[in-house]
C-alpha cells in the first residue's frame with residue numbers, strides 16, 4: 001500500500017523513493033545519534049551507538065519512529081563518524097526511518113566499517129541492498145500483510161543476504177504468522193541467514209501467544225521482544 005505524502009516527503013524522489021545524493025556526495029540527513037542497548041536481533045542487550053537517518057518511503061501501520069519521517073540535521077560523513085567515536089562503541093547500528101532511502105547511506109556504512117566498528121543495518125525490505133558493504137550485518141525486515149506495506153517488499157534482496165545477516169518479521173496476527181511461516185519455507189530463510197526473528201507487534205498480538213504458535217509448530221526461529229520498548233517504551237534517544 002502506498003502512502004499519502006506527508007511533510008518531509010518532499011525530499012524523497014517520486015521515481016525512486018530515495019533522497020537524491022548530496023552534491024558533495026558525503027552528507028546525510030540525521031534524526032539522532034544516541035547510545036543505548038541494542039533492543040533486538042543477534043546483538044540484543046549490547047551497548048550500541050545508533051545512527052538514525054531521516055525519512056522513510058513506507059508508512060507501516062504500527063510505525064513507532066514517525067518522528068524520523070522528516071526534519072533532521074544535515075551532517076557530513078566525517079562529522080557522523082566523529083560523533084559516533086565520542087561514545088567509543090564496539091557496535092554501531094544504522095537505522096531509520098529507512099536508512100537506504102538516502103544514497104549516501106552506502107558510503108556511511110563503509111566509513112563506519114573502516115573505522116573498525118561492528119556495523120549493522122536495519123532496513124525495511126523495500127529498498128535494494130545492492131552496494132551495501134559486505135562487512136555490514138543486515139537485518140532485513142520483511143513487511144507482513146498487516147503492516148500495510150507488504151507489497152513494497154523487494155524480494156530481489158533475498159539472494160543478496162549472506163550467512164551473517166538476519167531476517168525479521170513483525171507479527172501482528174495469526175494471518176501474519178502464517179504468511180511469515182510460508183516465506184520461511186519459500187525462501188529457505190533458516191538455511192540462508194544467521195537468524196530469522198519473529199517479533200510480536202506491540203498492542204496487536206500477545207508475545208505469549210506468538211511464542212506458543214512457534215513452539216506448537218517447532219519453528220527454528222528466534223522469538224524476540226523489543227528490549228528498548230520494555231525499558232524505555234518509545235522515548236526517542238533510546
Ligand code: SF4
Nearest residue numbers: 056058060063097124
Ligand atoms: S519501514 Fe520502519 S520507519 Fe518506515 S514506516 Fe515502516 S516501521 Fe516506520
